[in-house]
Amino acid sequence: MNDVCIILFGAAGFDKAAQGLAGAGRRLAVELGGSLRAVVVGEGAQALAPEVARVADEVTVADQPGLAEYQPETCLTALAELCGTRRPRAVLLAGDTYSQETAPRLAHRLGGSAAGDCVEVRVAPGGMVRVSRQVYGGKAQAVLELKRSPAVVWLRARSFTPAPARAEAGAVTRAALNVRPDTRARVVERGREESGEARxxxxxxxxxxxxxxxxxxxxxxxxxxxxxxxxxxxxxxxxxxxxxxxxxxxxxxxxxxxxxxxxxxxxxxxxxxxxxxxxxxxxxxxxxxxxxxxxxxxxxxxxxxxxxxxxxxxxxxxxxxxxx
Ligand SMILES: Cc1cc2nc3c(=O)[nH]c(=O)nc-3n(C[C@H](O)[C@H](O)[C@H](O)COP(=O)(O)OP(=O)(O)OC[C@H]3O[C@@H](n4cnc5c(N)ncnc54)[C@H](O)[C@@H]3O)c2cc1C
Incomplete structure (x- = not known):
């Protein structure tokens, strides 16, 4: 399949990073000739879905009780199931900590290639997904071609322009998932930053x-x-x-x-x-x-x-x- 799947965490909202993610996803989907699918996971996913549907072709909401609070293993298993079934060519995530943690492990579960902190995602002439990222403190750019499919990539925030809204909103469906809690690695304490400032x-x-x-x-x-x-x-x-x-x-x-x-x-x-x-x-x-x-x-x-x-x-x- 030539589809692109983007993963958004509901709690983050449709912020600039998420909008840039959707923009990068749309451009890649157009290059690949596929569609743009979004998986919105965790607390706040349902509320976020209509906004995401304005820019994506399909939105899958995964907010089952076991996923409401982010637990890395449970979330990873659910995402592997949701992304894997349709065999997308690329799975894109934003640059927040959940995404950074999830991306390489998801790539491993799906048998794909992983890359992080990317400022460009394109299709190379040979058809592989090609990404760029800065190295040596921004003095040089590394260009990587990701051999395995799907290419699972997390993107640097604010490096991508948002996707334009579509005339017709994409379909929103709730994921049919049987979430099995996996507590091999577990978040044991959660603290919220006091400041209400933007990221x-x-x-x-x-x-x-x-x-x-x-x-x-x-x-x-x-x-x-x-x-x-x-x-x-x-x-x-x-x-x-x-x-x-x-x-x-x-x-x-x-x-x-x-x-x-x-x-x-x-x-x-x-x-x-x-x-x-x-x-x-x-x-x-x-x-x-x-x-x-x-x-x-x-x-x-x-x-x-x-x-x-x-x-x-x-x-x-x-x-x-x-x-x-
Ligand atoms: C694997 C690895 C990862 C790292 N990741 C990061 C990272 O993500 N982010 C990061 O920041 N560092 C990182 N570091 C650490 C990095 O190498 C530096 O040690 C660190 O950035 C130094 O911080 P600093 O400039 O605040 O302190 P210092 O190096 O101690 O510099 C303090 C500066 O303040 C100046 N100064 C002192 N007094 C005054 C004054 N009154 N008025 C004006 N100027 C004054 C001094 O001239 C000096 O230039 C990492 C290191 C490693 C090995």
């Missing part, structure tokens, strides 16, 4: 702090007010997260979030390659650092060599004046 991957402006900030207090007293003025979200380097100054969910980089803002302001961040791997798609990078030789200055468009404790209050003052 970091979708932020247009980010103010990010590193180890040079010196502790948790300046994130609150210096960076937060600056972020509020800029309408920005806060983020951090791994060093600041590992120190316990800010939540681990703020981490940007190779082992953290990949972000694509219009402006990324790196404050007291050295610019290690692992950090840069998370911001290679930022449109504009600006940096404040006391060390003129800090690697971040090789990557940024605007840089200030100075103690952030002098610069940040000045920036706040100027921005406040501009906004009056």
């Amino acid at each position: 970091l991957e979708e932020a247009r402006v980010i103010v990010s702090g590193g180890r040079g900030i010196g502790g948790p207090e300046p994130f609150e007293s210096e960076l937060k007010p600056l972020a509020e003025l800029l309408g920005a979200q806060l983020a951090a380097s791994r060093a600041a997260c590992d120190a316990g100054w800010v939540p681990p969910t703020w981490q940007v980089g190779q082992t953290g979030k990949k972000v694509t803002p219009e402006l990324y302001l790196a404050v007291a961040i050295t610019g290690a390659s692992q950090h840069m791997a998370g911001i290679s798609e930022a449109k504009t990078i600006a940096a404040i650092n006391t060390d003129p030789d800090a690697p971040i200055f090789k990557h940024c468009r605007f840089g200030i060599v100075e103690d952030y404790r002098k610069v940040v209050p000045l920036l706040r003052e100027k921005l406040s004046a501009l906004m009056k």
